Amino acid sequence: MPATSAAAATVVTSPELMRCIFAHQCGVYEDILPLTKLLPLHLSNRSLYFLMIGNYPVFRHHLDHFARGFTPWLKVHGTSSLPRLFTCVISMPFTVELFSACVGHLDIVDFLIDHDYVDPSIPLMDLAAWAGQLAVMTHLLARKPRDETSKHHTLTPTTLDWAACNGQLNVVQYFTKTMMAPCTTDAMDGAARCGHLDVVQYLHANRHEGCTTDAMDRAACYGFLDVVQFLHVHRQEGCTHRAMDAAATGGHLEIVQFLNERRDEGASSDAMDGAILNGHLNVVKYLVDHSSVSTSSVDVLHAALALGDQPMTAFLMNRFCLEGDFWSDEDNHHNDVVDYGIITGF
Template identity: 40%
Template sequence: MISILIEDWNTVADLKKEIKDEKKNKLKDVDADSLQLFLAKKEDGSWLDGAEAVAAPLDDRGNPRGFEQMDPLLWLKDAKYFGENFTQGEGKAHVLVVVPKVKSKRPATAKAQRKKLFNALEWREPMRLCTSDGQDWAYQGAPGLVAELAQPLVAHNEAWKLGYEGKQNYAINLVLDGRGTGKSRMLDEMKGLLCEAAKQSQQQELVERMKNAYVFRVTFEGGTSSTGNLLDSECPEFDVSYRMLYQLAKDRIEWPKFVDQLVESYPSLFLCIEEVMEILATLEKIGNMKNMTVILCVDDYASRSLPAMSVSSSEESEYAYREPVTWHHQKHDPSDFCKRMMNYYASIGDLGRLRWLYDNCDAKYSAEAVDGAATNGHLEVVKWLHDVLSVDSAAMRNSSGTFTELWSLDGDNSAVKCTTAAMDGAAMNGHLNVVKWLHKNRPEGCTTSAMDEAARNGHFSVVLWLHCNRKEGCTTAAIDGAANGGHHQVVEWLHQTRSEGCTHDAMINAASKGFLDIV
């Protein structure tokens, strides 16, 4: 519920600005002038209450029927709306606000972002952590460490082969250094130490694994590198994963610049250690993950972590034998981490991990989870999320994507199950089965972007279905996009069936790309 105090000499246009300022997060992409205000007053002069506002009928344009739109040029004290005696603290009004649907920039799908990411990566041997002149000297601590590592290495390998917790698919050896001198040099030598320890086991399979292992070295050394700055102080795996990817980057750029580029270019990317290992397997053309071994050396994390995420020596040992997500959940507040994981796993269709997170985390699913799953065609995930999410929305959405809300009442719309982006995204990528299911089971609908994007990508069956079953229609962007992609059948059908037409871009782009049959 919001209450706005405003001087009587202000205009309705000024009230729009006050509403936008009050709801600046929700209306951050909306111009104040585009808001449409309707005086929520009934014929008998009484104000509309919350229930009546929700039940108010909408016309074809999404505006509340029977309520006069307020002229932005009129003063608030104008008798037409508030009465001549309307003054601050004495007069009040209930106002219905219609917010236009803002067409956001079309985001790249998670699949497209992943493909683009692969082109920027390659396997690269890690840089040494210790770069002193003595790096070529024989490592004095080797004999003692090899003897200490031999038995734990064998036990760790056996636990992985037997499929103990967190070790079903990934052969990973995690090494965390403690405080003290020589720790960086020890991590530099770790692969050689593990190879020698494997030889003592007399297990040839283990020897070959260590010999062919891929080594990652990530550092949180704050005194020598900006990599010491934490991206997420409550999630060690998140920070470790980004640093692993940093090692794989083809272009050697500074760490802060690398992080900025990653966030800007791949907004749907949510990394975990397993994901980076799968990326590495793809880069190295390893079909079976069980044939790949990774030695992950993490330098100086404990001294950089904040009190809320401090890592004791006992936790360092425990972390090495547990699945990172499970370990983090049991040790620390998981809500924000789990929410991001839920959204990511929904977008890639990993229902198994989604179910685990649902059973073990307190975080609530967001609309982004359903939108992402639908956009990428994961119908089973969409259905499952539909069953577990709760409905808690006071917003009324109509076919054009606008919503009407009584702003003088309390209305928290944060728990909506999904948005129009779900059907828009599914249509864009040609997932007709998802579009049909959303149409039948969800009230959010879609926008004109659904048909526009389906046409642009040549999904003729989706365009036909939307035309026959939905009323949002399309814009000139439909033919423009279809022509640009050379989709002659779609262009011809839109021209013969729809009335929106096109712009000059359709002919120009089609001609420039050689689609003369369309021109």
């Protein structure tokens, strides 16, 4: 065999040399290609992160789908192949970071930290707290950080705030009992906003940070009557008129009734406007019959007419007597709505 052929054979049969050659070529390794299809193309690093904190169930659905493909690959290739994966797919380091923190994969957590693949702007500790991964959190605390300024090994007030907001009672309990780790009013505010009554109750009974009016305002907005009732009975922060405004806009009649009958903050015209524009006729009827709240302008009534909501418009025709031919709505061609009101006698 000629010397050149022998040299070529040596190169192509050497995995180490071939990896060096392939590193300078465009493309994706065959074993990695399936991993690129595990997450929707529109989910960038930032959008995946915001999905995690904005809609955790949907985020977990995507993460579980990713795990079904990534876990078998990892079992075959190990963490030593992660740099090759990260070189091929630029968004993969952050995706794997989320995966390791949220499912509790300590080997990957250690690898990412040791090789500086962790996103410095989003502490691993906070990600683990959001996901309720107590094992990851205690593991991070036990590690000696190379960089003393790193937040990946530290419990900050944000850490427990995140855990409380996502309903991770086990995390809140553990770090309250073992070290009274810090948090802020965002903890109870966030837990109330997301309907985690058990967390709200625990924070109330075992911590001193309290909450703000945002707690009841947001709980009312998202329809968590049990949280609103608990805050009303046990806390002194109260709420603002935005509580009833948001509850009415969202169609949460029981909360509107509770706030109107038990509290004095009242509501603004946004309550009636929001209920009308979102088609919550039962809320509109209640506000008309049991409160002094009214709509802010004829524009809202005109919008309701333009939407073609027959029962709503018929009710409004009877309750809001306006001058001229307002209800004729000739421009918007909704005479069928007006006829409905006349026929039904609303």
